[in-house]
Structures are given as structure tokens and as C-alpha cells.
Amino acid sequence: MNDQWAKELQDRVQKIQAGGATKYHEKNAEQNKLFVRDRLELLLDPGTIRVEDGLFANCMEEGLPADGVVTVTGKMNGQTVCVMANDSTVKAGSWGSRTVEKIIRIQETAQKLKVPMLYLVDSAGARITDQLEMFPNRRGAGRIFYNQVKMSGMVPQVCILFGPSAAGGAYIPAFCDIVIMVDKNASMYLASPRMAEMVIGQKVTLEEMGGARMHCSVSGCGDVLAKNEEEAIEIARRYLSYFPANYKHKTSKIEAKSIQEGIRSIEEIVPDNQNVAFDMKEMIRAIIDDNSFFEMKELFAKEIITGFARIDGRAVGIIANQSKMKTGSLFVDSADKSARFITLCDAFNIPLIFLSDIPGFMIGTQVERSGIIRHGAKMIAAMSEATVPKISIIVRKAYGAGLYAMAGPAFEPDCCLALPTAKIAVMGPEAAVNAVYSNKIAQLEESERNEFIQQKREEYQEDINLYRLASELIIDGIIAPERLRDELKERLELYESKEMIFSERKHPVYPV
Amino acid sequence: MAGTVWKVLVSEGDVVESGQDVIILESMKMEIPLSAEMDGKVSKIMTNEGDFVAEGDVLLELEGI
Structure with missing residues (x-):
């Protein structure tokens, strides 16, 4: 030239x-x-x-x-x-x-x-x-x-x-x-x-x-x-690094790592007292490969934790209630945050793990006026539609529609497993006894009230006994906390071939 | 978040450290400890145990020392 x-x-x-x-x-x-x-x-x-x-x-x-x-x-x-x-x-x-x-x-x-x-x-x-x-x-x-x-x-x-x-x-x-x-x-x-x-x-x-x-x-x-x-x-x-190139592929498995060194056991992390908060992020670190957590929207709607991680080298998406923030109840923003994250994982074939410790959707005028019902519907719709492997772990409480939103048994998770600390119910014992017996309680003499309430709460506890739920096949199993990581590893491997079409139609009418 | 003031753990004039729990709310049948965001002296408590409070309400004022 x-x-x-x-x-x-x-x-x-x-x-x-x-x-x-x-x-x-x-x-x-x-x-x-x-x-x-x-x-x-x-x-x-x-x-x-x-x-x-x-x-x-x-x-x-x-x-x-x-x-x-x-x-x-x-x-x-x-x-x-x-x-x-x-x-x-x-x-x-x-x-x-x-x-x-x-x-x-x-x-x-x-x-x-x-x-x-x-x-x-x-x-x-x-x-x-x-x-x-x-x-x-x-x-x-x-x-x-x-x-x-x-x-x-x-x-x-x-x-x-x-x-x-x-x-x-x-x-x-x-x-x-x-x-x-x-x-x-x-x-x-x-x-x-x-x-x-x-x-x-x-x-x-x-x-x-x-x-x-x-x-x-x-x-x-x-x-x-x-x-x-x-x-x-x-x-x-x-x-x-957590994603495949497109929707037709899956994220490649990488070399597995063990959990972070020196982390406390799940048994130590999760308090038995349902009223006391704990740090769910510590529990996540106790089940995932060391240093593999990638959190989405860490600073936004902190009552729900959404993030990618690796378990045994496999990419997963984790959705977990953070009782430390606003009791872990679902709010308008946290429902949106979850809906979006679930859709993202499902689009690119990333299996979902739900860790429940949820008192329910938040109540009160403030959230009703912001449309908590339609925002909650977004999350429930996204979670229902997800066809990737869907593993539901009840860590502690799963009350009311909270159980539904966190991939409860009715939403076709591949399994719904409970830790021994789990409680599944329409609501907690205090609220339930009050809801059912408030007239009766009001009629009782002051001196008889406490004993009655106590007795009804105990009956209620028996009614929602975990082994009863397992016996009725509501949950698929009860697992020891120290088994959880291995259980997840095995199930993620076994569910790899999952393939399903959720529904036949053009597209849903999105609840927005 | 919206809830009831369950316990006020400090009094006016108390010196508190950043991170120290000062009030415990009760909501959704859960205890919600609220901690001081800075070292300081409690200059004013604007709530009583049993009060219903909403998001954004000021419950307590700290002054830097």
C-alpha cells in the first residue's frame, strides 16, 4: 500500500x-x-x-x-x-x-x-x-x-x-x-x-x-x-461469572470450596425463641462455598436478602428473610425486590433456594395504602412461575402468606424441608389464640384469663407440631441443621435435569 | 417500621455508645431493638412504653458529646 x-x-x-x-x-x-x-x-x-x-x-x-x-x-x-x-x-x-x-x-x-x-x-x-x-x-x-x-x-x-x-x-x-x-x-x-x-x-x-x-x-x-x-x-x-451466555444454557459448575472457616454452626446461629431476631447472612455463609456470595440490592429493602452464591461449585440464587431488619416481614419494596430476583434467576436457569423466617406480609394502613397486596402478588406470581429447581427451606417461622411467598408446599417447590426450629402456621400462637378466642377471653374473669390463654396456646402449638406436618406430608422432611449444606448439594445435583413448562398461554397478565 | 414501643432502655441524660440498644419496639410479634447511631447523650425521649409509632417518627434525640 x-x-x-x-x-x-x-x-x-x-x-x-x-x-x-x-x-x-x-x-x-x-x-x-x-x-x-x-x-x-x-x-x-x-x-x-x-x-x-x-x-x-x-x-x-x-x-x-x-x-x-x-x-x-x-x-x-x-x-x-x-x-x-x-x-x-x-x-x-x-x-x-x-x-x-x-x-x-x-x-x-x-x-x-x-x-x-x-x-x-x-x-x-x-x-x-x-x-x-x-x-x-x-x-x-x-x-x-x-x-x-x-x-x-x-x-x-x-x-x-x-x-x-x-x-x-x-x-x-x-x-x-x-x-x-x-x-x-x-x-x-x-x-x-x-x-x-x-x-x-x-x-x-x-x-x-x-x-x-x-x-x-x-x-x-x-x-x-x-x-x-x-x-x-x-x-x-x-x-x-454466575451466568450462562444465554437462556439456553446453564452456568458452568466450578471447583467447589468448603464453607468459610470459623463460621458458627446453624444450630448456634438460629435462636429457638421465634421473637428474637438473628442475622440470616451468617446462616447463608454457613451453607455456601466460601466467599461466593454476590448480593443484589444489599442496601434496598433489607428485610429480604437476595443474592447469588455457589454451593459445591454450582450457581444458585438465594432468597432469605432477614429478621434483623423490620422483623423480616415482607413490605412493598421487599416483595418487588424478590419478584425481580426470582425472575432473573429463572430466566437464566439458576436454581432457587428460599430460606424462610417470616412473620408474614406487613400489616397496617401504611402498607395497605401503598398496595402491599398487589406488590405481594408480584412476588407470588414470579415464584409460582419459576420452573428452575426450587428448594424451600423453613428455617424458623413461616406464617400466613409469608409461607406462600417463600415457595411453600402449594407452589410446587421440588421439596419443602424444615429445620427442627421451623414453625408453619396461618399465624403465630399469640395472635391465633387472640383471633379465635377474643370474645371468650373477654368474658372470662381476670383471674382465669392467663391460664386459659396459656392452655389454648399450648393446644395451638401441638396443632402446628412439625412432626404432625411431616406425618401429613405437608413438608417433605425434617433435617438436622448440620445436614443442610449436604442436603442442598445433593438435591441441586439430582434436580439438574428438571424441565417443565409452567402453563400454556401467550403470557400471563402481570400483577403490577 | 410501624409497631408499639415495648421498652425504653435509657433515660434522659444517659450517655450511650454508638450501637447500644436504646429502645425495643414490638411489631409482627417480634422484638425490634433500635440502637444509637452515634456516641452521645440522650437529650430528649419523645415516646412512652406502649405508644404506637410509625416509620419516620422520632423517638429519641441524642446530642454529640
Whole structure:
């Protein structure tokens, strides 16, 4: 080839790969933000193959290298993945028509290859000056979201939010399976504080409006809060290690590890007194492979714990009631959190383990007004529909609709097993005696009341005796706490071939 | 969360450490210990045992020392 041509190509490539103007690189560095290509270096396996399309997008224009987005196909944990990554040094990562076209094309590639799609978001939103070219048309920005919905459950979709994700752009994270947000820098909002002040007269800070911590702890739009960009990228790599490439496959089994050293036994962790809280996370550590827990929405609706783990090297999803937080009762947010997690695991063939210690769904005017019934229905629907291996362990209490939501016997778990500390009932003995005998109790003399209540409570306890439940085949077995991990290992192996179709229809009418 | 104040474990003027239980609520037939979020002196207790309280209610004020 003509030397001059080669030189021109090389110069152009170098210039495009360098991104936007120096001042924007400096601004990024001040905010502890990495350049988009450095992020990709950390995300993808070092020294492995990767291809990039659309490097020359909008190259006839000055100052819009790659049109502000890098789209690559490469390797992550040895698995092929597709990635789109905004370049915040190019017009603040805003979207023009070619930016949008590149994003749509990489999504199409992910669908054709049936591989995970990652969105590295750091964008001010649409270039309003270019709206006709990038906003309303068939292959305008709306198509990005349409594709995401289409890809949901087909391949894992991961969002790492490094900076803003504004207005319509905020729907990219909304349609991903997981949103990892970098503390202080990441934000998500439909309208900026400036816009909110202009339109509705509200004065707030960006952090209050749509900061990373707010979304990870209050709104539930964020799943994991990362300290910095490096950590966020590491979290994404770890997250995908629990997933297969697409819905047709299962996560590969890895080398098994024993449980964390020095952890107390389940017998020591779980108190007999049903009224006293304990830390369910400690109990989870007592059954899973050491250091294998990946928690989703750790800071949000903490009364339920949802996370991925490995047992004997097999990936599982765990849903567990945390009595330490709000008694472990299910609230509006915790029901939503569980429904979403169950759907995620079921979509990608990850077996589910439910650990119940639940007094029930929360009661009172506050939750009724927030629609606890319809939110609870979401969780029960998601859990019912899940066709992956479904193991229900009653650790302690499972009262009322709490038993149902935690994959009780009626919801076709592959097994429902109880620890000796388990109690399954419509409600606890105190509440039950009061509900059934309140008139009678009121009629009794003060002196006779206590004895009567005590006697009825004992009768009730007998009625819900665990061995009676086992004898009636309500539960499939009672197991010693020290056997639990082995029991889970064996059942997970034996249930591997499970295959079922839940129901014949187009799709359910979702309770939302 | 909504529930009843079961026990108030401190009095006004007491010095408490971060993490120390100061009030125990009762709700959904469970005990819910509430602990101090910082070291400090109890400057005001705004609730009595037996009161019904809702999420967001202030039950007790601490002042830094």
C-alpha cells in the first residue's frame, strides 16, 4: 500500500482512539473517572481478541470521534460479550444519530450471537440539535429500549453507570438485569435539578434527585453501589461469572470450596425463641462455598436478602428473610425486590433456594395504602412461575402468606424441608389464640384469663407440631441443621435435569 | 417500621455508645431493638412504653458529646 495512505489511516485511527479534547480528559481525571478505552481494558480479559465496529462513525465531522460511543465484541471471563461504552470526553457522551445506530447494531450483534450485552453508561443524553436524526424515527433512540426489552431474559444485560444517565437515557439502566452505580459520580433521573426547578419549582441537589446512593438504597433502581470505577468493573465481571451466555444454557459448575472457616454452626446461629431476631447472612455463609456470595440490592429493602452464591461449585440464587431488619416481614419494596430476583434467576436457569423466617406480609394502613397486596402478588406470581429447581427451606417461622411467598408446599417447590426450629402456621400462637378466642377471653374473669390463654396456646402449638406436618406430608422432611449444606448439594445435583413448562398461554397478565 | 414501643432502655441524660440498644419496639410479634447511631447523650425521649409509632417518627434525640 501507498505509504501515504497507510500513514493517513494510522493517524486517523490514533486521533479517533484518543477521544475528545484534552480539557475533557482532565475534567474526567479530576472526578476520578477513567477514559472509556481504559474502562474497556479493565472490563475485558487482558490480551484477548476483540473487534470494534463503527470506529469511523461521524469521522467527517470535527470533534466527534467515534460519535461518542465505543462498541466492541470481546471476551470477559473467557465468554464472548458485546459492549457499548459512552465516551464522556466527546460532547459529554451525548447521543447523535450515529451514536444511536452504533448502539442498536451492537445490540443486534448480541442477539445474533446470543451473548451478554453490557452498557457502560456515561452520557448527558440526546443531542437536542440532532433530534430529528436520532430521536423519533424507526431506528431512533427508542429502538435501543425496544431492543433491550426484546433481549431481556434472552441474554444477560448489565449496566455500569459511571456518570449521568439522563432523561430517556435513564431507561437503559431501567431495562438491564443489574445496574452497578459508582458512588458520587453516577446518577439517573428523568429531569435534572435545573429542569425540575424550572418546571415544577422544586429545589434539590443532584444527589437527592438521582444520586447513586439514593437509587441503591431508596428507589431500588440501582442494584450495587461501587466505591469507584475499578470496583464497579470488577463487580460486573464477578456478576457475570454466575451466568450462562444465554437462556439456553446453564452456568458452568466450578471447583467447589468448603464453607468459610470459623463460621458458627446453624444450630448456634438460629435462636429457638421465634421473637428474637438473628442475622440470616451468617446462616447463608454457613451453607455456601466460601466467599461466593454476590448480593443484589444489599442496601434496598433489607428485610429480604437476595443474592447469588455457589454451593459445591454450582450457581444458585438465594432468597432469605432477614429478621434483623423490620422483623423480616415482607413490605412493598421487599416483595418487588424478590419478584425481580426470582425472575432473573429463572430466566437464566439458576436454581432457587428460599430460606424462610417470616412473620408474614406487613400489616397496617401504611402498607395497605401503598398496595402491599398487589406488590405481594408480584412476588407470588414470579415464584409460582419459576420452573428452575426450587428448594424451600423453613428455617424458623413461616406464617400466613409469608409461607406462600417463600415457595411453600402449594407452589410446587421440588421439596419443602424444615429445620427442627421451623414453625408453619396461618399465624403465630399469640395472635391465633387472640383471633379465635377474643370474645371468650373477654368474658372470662381476670383471674382465669392467663391460664386459659396459656392452655389454648399450648393446644395451638401441638396443632402446628412439625412432626404432625411431616406425618401429613405437608413438608417433605425434617433435617438436622448440620445436614443442610449436604442436603442442598445433593438435591441441586439430582434436580439438574428438571424441565417443565409452567402453563400454556401467550403470557400471563402481570400483577403490577 | 410501624409497631408499639415495648421498652425504653435509657433515660434522659444517659450517655450511650454508638450501637447500644436504646429502645425495643414490638411489631409482627417480634422484638425490634433500635440502637444509637452515634456516641452521645440522650437529650430528649419523645415516646412512652406502649405508644404506637410509625416509620419516620422520632423517638429519641441524642446530642454529640
